Amino acid sequence: MAAEVICVGTELLLGDILNSNSQYLAKELAALGVPHFYQTVVGDNIDRVHQAIEIAANRSSILIFTGGLGPTPDDLTTESIASYFNTPLVEHPEVIADIQQKFAQSGRIMTPSNRKQALQPAGADVLPNPTGTAPGMIWQPRAGLTIFTFPGVPREMQRMWRDTAVPFLKTQGYGQNTIYSRSLRFFGIPEAALAEKVNHLFNSANPTVAPYAGKGEVRLRISARAANEAEANALIEPIAQEIKQIAGVHYYGDDEDTLASVVGGLLKAKGQTLSVAESCTGGGLGQMLTDIPGSSEYFMGGVISYAN
Amino acid sequence: MAAEVICVGTELLLGDILNSNSQYLAKELAALGVPHFYQTVVGDNIDRVHQAIEIAANRSSILIFTGGLGPTPDDLTTESIASYFNTPLVEHPEVIADIQQKFAQSGRIMTPSNRKQALQPAGADVLPNPTGTAPGMIWQPRAGLTIFTFPGVPREMQRMWRDTAVPFLKTQGYGQNTIYSRSLRFFGIPEAALAEKVNHLFNSANPTVAPYAGKGEVRLRISARAANEAEANALIEPIAQEIKQIAGVHYYGDDEDTLASVVGGLLKAKGQTLSVAESCTGGGLGQMLTDIPGSSEYFMGGVISYAN
Numbered sequence: 001m002a003a004e005v006i007c008v009g010t011e012l013l014l015g016d017i018l019n020s021n022s023q024y025l026a027k028e029l030a031a032l033g034v035p036h037f038y039q040t041v042v043g044d045n046i047d048r049v050h051q052a053i054e055i056a057a058n059r060s061s062i063l064i065f066t067g068g069l070g071p072t073p074d075d076l077t078t079e080s081i082a083s084y085f086n087t088p089l090v091e092h093p094e095v096i097a098d099i100q101q102k103f104a105q106s107g108r109i110m111t112p113s114n115r116k117q118a119l120q121p122a123g124a125d126v127l128p129n130p131t132g133t134a135p136g137m138i139w140q141p142r143a144g145l146t147i148f149t150f151p152g153v154p155r156e157m158q159r160m161w162r163d164t165a166v167p168f169l170k171t172q173g174y175g176q177n178t179i180y181s182r183s184l185r186f187f188g189i190p191e192a193a194l195a196e197k198v199n200h201l202f203n204s205a206n207p208t209v210a211p212y213a214g215k216g217e218v219r220l221r222i223s224a225r226a227a228n229e230a231e232a233n234a235l236i237e238p239i240a241q242e243i244k245q246i247a248g249v250h251y252y253g254d255d256e257d258t259l260a261s262v263v264g265g266l267l268k269a270k271g272q273t274l275s276v277a278e279s280c281t282g283g284g285l286g287q288m289l290t291d292i293p294g295s296s297e298y299f300m301g302g303v304i305s306y307a308n
Numbered sequence: 309m310a311a312e313v314i315c316v317g318t319e320l321l322l323g324d325i326l327n328s329n330s331q332y333l334a335k336e337l338a339a340l341g342v343p344h345f346y347q348t349v350v351g352d353n354i355d356r357v358h359q360a361i362e363i364a365a366n367r368s369s370i371l372i373f374t375g376g377l378g379p380t381p382d383d384l385t386t387e388s389i390a391s392y393f394n395t396p397l398v399e400h401p402e403v404i405a406d407i408q409q410k411f412a413q414s415g416r417i418m419t420p421s422n423r424k425q426a427l428q429p430a431g432a433d434v435l436p437n438p439t440g441t442a443p444g445m446i447w448q449p450r451a452g453l454t455i456f457t458f459p460g461v462p463r464e465m466q467r468m469w470r471d472t473a474v475p476f477l478k479t480q481g482y483g484q485n486t487i488y489s490r491s492l493r494f495f496g497i498p499e500a501a502l503a504e505k506v507n508h509l510f511n512s513a514n515p516t517v518a519p520y521a522g523k524g525e526v527r528l529r530i531s532a533r534a535a536n537e538a539e540a541n542a543l544i545e546p547i548a549q550e551i552k553q554i555a556g557v558h559y560y561g562d563d564e565d566t567l568a569s570v571v572g573g574l575l576k577a578k579g580q581t582l583s584v585a586e587s588c589t590g591g592g593l594g595q596m597l598t599d600i601p602g603s604s605e606y607f608m609g610g611v612i613s614y615a616n
Contacts, residue, residue, distance in 0.1 A: 011520060013344050014489075015335030016529070019327055022349070027323030036321050037356055039349035041330070048345055055363060071500040072519050073510055111500045133500075153521065212324070276591075276612075282603070283586070283594025286612045290590025296614055304584070304594045304609040 001172070002035040004060035006052055008068035008077045009152055010043040020154055021066045028161060031181075032174045033225075034062070044068060049080035061144055064165070067152030069134040071113040077149055078137070082121035085141040089119040092126055092135075099133045127164045132156040138168065180232035181223040183212075184243055185257055189250040191218045197246050207235045209243075217259075260288040267298040276302035309480070310343040312368035314360055316376035316385045317460055318351040328462055329374045336469060338489075340482045341533065342370070352376060357388035369452055372473070375460030377442035379421040385457055386445070390429035393449040397427040400434055400443075407441045435472045440464040446476065488540035489531040491520075492551055493565055497558040499526045505554050515543045517551075525567075568596040568603075575606040584610035 005025050011017045022039045029036040038060065042052045049068075056063050068077030082089050095118035103110040117134050120126055124139035127148070134151040141147060148165055150157040169175060186194055191211055195202075198220065201209040207224035222239050226232035244251050253262045267274055276285050286302045289295055313333050319325045330347045337344040346368070350360045357376075364371050376385030390397050403426035411418040425442050428434055432447035435456070442459040449455060456473055458465040477483060494502055499521040503510075506528065509517040515532035530547050534540035552559045561570045575582055584593050594610045597603055 010518070012331075013334055013347070014338045014531075015331045015333075016520065018331050023320075023323045023326045025323075026321055030322045037351055037353070038360070039321070041347035043345055045345070051367070052346070059359075070521070072503045074518060108498065108501070111504050113504060114500055210324075278591070278594075280598075281595075282598025282607070283584075283591030283610065283612070284598075286586075286591025286614075287589075287595050290588075290592075290612075290614060295590070299590075299614050301612040301614045302591065303611055304591070304598075306594075306598060306604055306607050306609040 001061045002037055002059070003029055003062035003064055004036070004056045005029075005039045005064050005066070006056060007039070007041045007066050007152070008044065008049060008080075009041075010045075010074070012041045012067075013043045021150075021152065021157055024154065024158060025064055025066070025161070028166070030179055032166070032169050033176070033178050034169060034174050044074040044076060046076055046080045046083065049077065050084045053081065053084045057145055061146065062169075063145070063147045065147065065149040066157055069117065069136065069149060069151045071111065071116055071133070075116075078119060078121070081139075081141075081147060081149070085121065087121040087123065087141065090122045091115070092118045092120060095126060095135055098128070098135075102133055127160055129156055129160055130163070131159055136160055136164075138164065177225060177227055178232075179223050179225050180229055180236070181221055182236050182240060183219045183221045183255050184240060184247075184251060185253045186218045186220070186247055186250045187216070187252050187259065189218060189247070194218050194220070194247065194250070198243055201239060201243070204239070207232075207239055209239060258288070258292075261292045264289065264292045264295055264298060268294075273298045273300050275300040278302060278304050279306060282306055309369045310345055310367070311337050311370035311372055312344070312364045313337075313347045313372050313374070314364060315347070315349045315374050315460070316352065316357060316388075317349075318353075318382065320349045320375075321351045329458075329460065329465055332462065332466060333372055333374070333469070336474070338487050340474070340477050341484070341486045342477060342482050352382040352384060354384055354388045354391065357385065358392050361389065361392045365453055369454065370477075371453070371455045373455065373457040374465055377425065377444065377457060377459045379419065379424055379441070383424075386427060386429070389447075389449075389455060389457070393429065395429040395431065395449065398430045399423070400426045400428060403434060403443055406436070406443075410441055435468055437464055437468055438471070439467055444468055444472075446472065485533055485535055486540075487531055487533050488537055488544070489529055490544050490548060491527045491529045491563050492548060492555075492559060493561045494526045494528070494555055494558045495524070495560050495567065497526060497555070502526050502528070502555065502558070506551055509547060509551070512547070515540075515547055517547060566596075566600075569600050572597065572600045572603055572606060576602075581606045581608050583608040586610060586612050587614060590614055 005022050007019055007022055012019055040052050042048050065077055068075045099114050100110045120137045121139055124137040127136035127138055129135045136149040139147045150160050195211045207222045210221050212219045222236045224232040224235040278285050283304050289299050313330050315327055315330055320327055348360050350356050373385050376383045407422050408418050428445045432445040435444035435446055437443045444457040447455045458468050499519055503519045515530045518529050520527045530544045532540040532543040586593050591612050597607050
């Protein structure tokens with residue numbers, strides 16, 4: 001049972017948009033242990049979306065669509081899926097009510113074209129969109145085939161994915177033997193230099209160790225396949241300790257840590273505070289520091305002295 | 309004659325990498341006026357690459373592969389393409405010599421696995437890689453089908469694309485009639501509301517008009533197919549004027565304009581200056597303003613008053 005990601009949008013084929021949704025979904029599927037062999041991008045064209053469904057439905061059992069759920073005429077993912085499976089669209093009054101309420105909250109009146117967003121194929125369940133007007137769906141048009149649709153706006157898609165698809169996939173038995181990863185973060189050492197120091201770890205099968213060069217820093221990702229987090233940690237921890245010892249002062253944090261969050265943690269631990277005086281960073285240093293939740297405990301503010 | 313982009317790499321299916329190559333190629337194809345209806349991502353697996361070729365070769369006449377040209381065993385794009393078309397691989401001595409020289413320049417010795425990178429299907433022309441060891445190819449395995457391969461490293465791929473694919477496509481008559489686009493940017497109006505006001509323009513064939521919702525703003529893109537920029541502008545300009553009149557104060561700029569760059573332009577034009585006093589944006593407003601080149605002419609600095 002493999003999943004396939006199908007991103008619908010002519011803007012992707014024109015290069016207007018970087019396809020970050022397919023990366024997000026790829027990461028999520030990997031974390032849940034769902035096999036995932038193909039991704040497709042197709043434009044806003046019913047015939048070509050039909051072709052993409054034909055191909056994907058014959059090789060994968062979970063089709064995950066993003067994009068094309070908006071109110072404008074070029075948004076035709078839902079109607080393409082319905083017509084491919086010869087299924088009529090039905091209007092969901094609760095979705096109309098939800099959209100009306102969202103418009104009312106922002107002091108606006110719902111436009112007639114938004115009604116389209118309340119249409120789903122008969123038999124499909126609506127996936128609520130808590131942060132936007134375009135709901136998605138989960139639908140089994142035939143035995144052994146499950147279709148998800150999500151809006152193309154990454155923030156909305158990610159929230160709906162976590163709220164709906166992840167629980168569904170867990171009921172299907174996924175997420176039992178899961179890949180757990182820990183990233184170790186390094187600063188002040190080039191990727192190749194770090195990689196050479198830990199070269200002997202790259203052939204390890206479980207956990208695996210892989211290097212990534214990022215913006216101004218390097219990461220080593222340790223990934224273990226295990227039945228639960230405790231078992232995964234038992235595999236990851238000794239490797240992590242070995243790497244930290246080898247890397248010395250260049251290691252600064254794990255996973256979602258940033259230089260700013262680590263600095264913040266040290267300040268909080270020591271009861272110290274920080275102010276910044278910025279010139280050519282123009283507020284960027286303050287922003288990095290205040291992007292960290294709770295930074296008002298230790299960040300006092302700053303001055304931006306920028307002019308020539 | 310449509311082109312199709314096929315990105316090969318399990319790292320894409322695991323979400324380790326953001327697929328920026330497909331966006332780059334999409335933009336390039338649009339600029340050259342080459343139709344482009346599908347993009348595919350497939351892992352490092354011969355059978356699945358074969359399947360992807362089977363599908364793409366039946367609906368597109370130019371297949372553009374990126375990735376899977378490296379020296380390691382999981383790099384199998386070239387051999388998959390050759391075996392799909394029942395064509396033997398032949399070694400190109402000039403590529404071996406080139407790789408040896410590149411290794412020598414950096415004081416290293418070529419590894420045996422790099423020899424693999426000198427193999428191409430019989431009949432294919434080598435596309436030199438000036439900045440890396442993995443050459444690509446251009447090959448017509450049968451009449452009406454042209455295959456390009458490029459390495460997955462974006463910098464190498466882009467250089468080779470410009471040096472080889474662009475001249476080839478121009479000899480095929482592309483790049484004469486080019487798509488020129490202008491984006492108009494709007495703030496303070498929802499996508500659906502703006503779309504309804506300009507609804508009558510969405511059926512226009514040349515130029516086309518399409519709406520996009522972005523982070524806190526909406527864009528309308530006007531795209532014209534024309535022989536040169538002047539002719540394109542003659543098609544775009546009247547539509548742009550009509551839209552600006554309809555949208556009124558919600559229109560704020562074109563193309564690469566941002567709220568910060570437009571504010572900056574107005575300040576410069578009037579000889580005025582700006583300072584900011586920020587609280588919960590923590591420096592973000594200053595950073596937006598100072599991201600604009602030349603902002604020191606008008607941006608005086610600011611205070612960040614953040615603490616509780």
